[in-house]
Amino acid sequence: MSDPRPVALVTGASGGMGREIARELSRTHRIVAVGRDAARLEAVAADTGAETWRLDVSDAEGLAEHVAGLDRLDVLVHAAAIARTLGVAAARAADWAEHFAVNVTAPAELTRLALPLLRAAQGTVVFIGSGASTRPVPGSAVYAATKHALRAVADVLRIDEEPHRLRVATVAPGQTDTAMLRAMVPAEQYAPERYIRPESVAAAVRFVVDAPADAHITDLAVRPRQEIARI
Template structure:
């Protein structure tokens, strides 16, 4: 019997937001969780299994979660993995890095690394996946940031990369309109993740002030479940009480 379950590929699956997105999507999709740490990927798959009541799938992940241990900047490895797919309905680009740099302190290697992970890898993965997404009239979600619309002094490299990612999404949406691919930028504000904790002094960190990762996953669910006649192009997810206007 043909399996009609939609397929979702999620990068950055071991991060705070990515893991919650995997868990949310596993309720309705066969999910491919992509990350660099095999142990953490296995934990994400196990959590998705527990949340959905599924059973283990022979070490490959949960009943609805397959794991890919993969460095996204390895173009050859990325192409080989995507070539194995025969279907893709949803691509969620959540992988990102963020280190604080000013224009004065950043060096070419810092710019190259951030853009390689935050812009070039998502662009290449999108290019490789386009035939399958076109066939499915699928959806691409780029996890952006408030830093992608406003300047962030002291975090200029990350901010510039998120501005570039939004530009990629906006141009792609126009290019792929004939193929009915939905292209979404989902831009969370400050969210309680390891990335944020690494940038805020421990004495000043209060998790209750920030967005919960599962709330971001809920916003993504809203996008994915939009009726077939519409696309929701841009969503800003903000803390209920603003911390900084980013």
């Protein structure tokens, strides 16, 4: 007998935040986990029973081929992202192009491909934004710009898809204890206890997904308990 549970697709599932989101949603959903690291995806599958897609989210043809094989999609969570410490003085055109391809174009394209299924389910799309879109830190021009743009994608999608009763949310975590953050902060300054746990971001996504049918949670900021002004 086929699994009757709703389906949630999570990108960036081989990373810390995406993995925890997949794990949290697997309590109630069938999971499709998308990521680039085969070993980590296998671990996610072992924990959640997820179907795994090993591909880069900027591979539009690969995404289209995989989405075509789905027969249902209720929740789409865009957790995949890249971030490097780059200010305007240091960033080259290739840096801007790479960050926008992964952080903005890829989620927009995947959403476009999945819209027929999401509309049919009156589903939920969750964009994992960033506190950097409202509280940027030094050297974050490229990353912050992409998260500003991603917020715009979410806001316009919400307006455009209102007739289809699609729910669209931006969950914007502040500094979270992930490999991405560790790569951006000098080791001697890194204090995991000061940062948000990936599990807490997953709980915020769960809150959005479980909103009652009459409610639409559109924007959710998740900040460290003790505010960190600068990394």
